[in-house]
Amino acid sequence: MEKPGTPSSEQSDKAKKYDRQLRLWGDHGQSALECAHICLINASASGTETLKSLVLPGIGAITIIDDVKVTPRDVGNNFFVDSDSIGRPRGEVALHLLLELNPDVRGTFVDQPLDEILDNQPDFFTPYTVVIVTCLPESTLLALSKVLWDASVPLLIVRSYGMIGYIRVQIEEHTVVESHPDSEMPDLRLDRPFSALQKYMDSLDLDTMDNKEHSHVPYVVILYKSLQEWNSQNGEPPKNYKEKKAFIEMVKKGMRERKNVEPEENFEEAIKAVNTSLVPTSIPSGIQSILNVAASITPSPTTKPFWIMARALHEFVTSEGRGVLPVRGTIPDMTADSEKYIKIQNL
Known part of the structure; x- marks a missing residue:
């Protein structure tokens, strides 16, 4: 049976x-x-x-x-x-x-x-x-x-x-809290790092690391360090194709040449991630229009969950968010040692 x-x-x-x-x-x-x-x-x-x-x-x-x-x-x-x-x-x-x-x-x-x-x-x-x-x-x-x-x-x-x-x-107003976008840019905040992230990445010195540690630094750190150097010379992040190409050359200079050894994979990842990681941190116009509406809403027992969430998001952006959305909380996979990767993930 x-x-x-x-x-x-x-x-x-x-x-x-x-x-x-x-x-x-x-x-x-x-x-x-x-x-x-x-x-x-x-x-x-x-x-x-x-x-x-x-x-x-x-x-x-x-x-x-x-x-x-x-x-x-x-x-x-x-x-x-x-x-x-x-x-x-x-x-x-x-x-x-x-x-x-x-x-x-x-x-x-x-x-x-x-x-x-x-x-x-x-x-x-x-x-x-x-x-x-x-x-x-x-x-x-x-x-x-x-x-x-x-x-x-x-x-x-x-x-x-x-x-x-x-x-x-x-249909009447139809709101969706859980969306599934076709593609997502990594939210690394390299142009506007929050204080805890900035403090951690400033504490790492690539020049004093041994070869093994140097080749396992998360590429987000490599991009951050390169961006600080670029900004000190140019005043603002690279924007167009020509500037990003020059920025990539700056990243390449940080790679260590060793005979009979493959190029450092984490630096290769950093180079490939330049276009997606150096995106200016801003609020998309569609989301901003929702936040503008939410600003005038006084939540009540009949308010839809969507607008309660939008109102809370508006309050965050105008206070501790310093004008930007919350950090998404996820980072891409990277060639890195577990300790540094988990540290950045937690931050």
């Missing part, structure tokens, strides 16, 4: 199944997806393709509202109906095939005209996370949009015309 799966084994199986998307939006994003209940109005080709892209990653539940029957035209353009289903309820047929894609997803079908639901069941859409609409006449769409706006339920309108199409979204 097969033993029932434990929660940990189930979690492990789910992690394997959804591995790629978990890397994209993490546990919180997957949890939000699995708790969502999506309503699709009209199981057209565009509608079923949209649902497919939600069923595969594991949406919690779907409901299809569609009161039409499958026609030969549907068979020609909709992957989720077939010739045997002609004359049957289109939403029911599409739902059955969609649920076959992922047994984790629950689904229901409503064979009722949308106008009838709007007239007789105004609270019908309240439980849904998002309502997706395809192929609706404008008058019905406007009536639906008003009902959803009053219920604070997002509306997604999908329409396709051959090889082109559009998506329209109706």
Whole structure:
């Protein structure tokens, strides 16, 4: 007899199944997806393709509202109906095939005209996370949009015309605290080091180190030392290509030449990191605009967590932050001895 799966084994199986998307939006994003209940109005080709892209990653539940029957035209353009289903309820047929894609997803079908639901069941859409609409006449769409706006339920309108199409979204203010940027510059603060970091890096003397220690100094220290020397000669950090090229030559001069020994890897890392590490410390305009709004907010029990965080961030920037954001708290991997790397990481 097969033993029932434990929660940990189930979690492990789910992690394997959804591995790629978990890397994209993490546990919180997957949890939000699995708790969502999506309503699709009209199981057209565009509608079923949209649902497919939600069923595969594991949406919690779907409901299809569609009161039409499958026609030969549907068979020609909709992957989720077939010739045997002609004359049957289109939403029911599409739902059955969609649920076959992922047994984790629950689904229901409503064979009722949308106008009838709007007239007789105004609270019908309240439980849904998002309502997706395809192929609706404008008058019905406007009536639906008003009902959803009053219920604070997002509306997604999908329409396709051959090889082109559009998506329209109706939603109230949507705030995100946990973002996943495509790329992140390392936040090393070399142009504006905070006092503890500056004190530590000033305490290190590259000239008095032996060869082994010299080749294991974290490259952030190398860049800091080189930047101090550059600033003493030029007054400000390198900005353009020509200046950064000259700065790289300055970094190279700090490498120790030893016969039959590979170049110091930490200095090579420093040279490669010049363009990403010497970025001026500033607040991006998009974040600054949020902080400007947050400055006028007085937090209350009804304030969204996003704006409470933004208000706190504004207060930090204007006080101990000295006009800049908090240090991100992570540093890149570096060729370095453990003691110095961990020290900088802790700082």
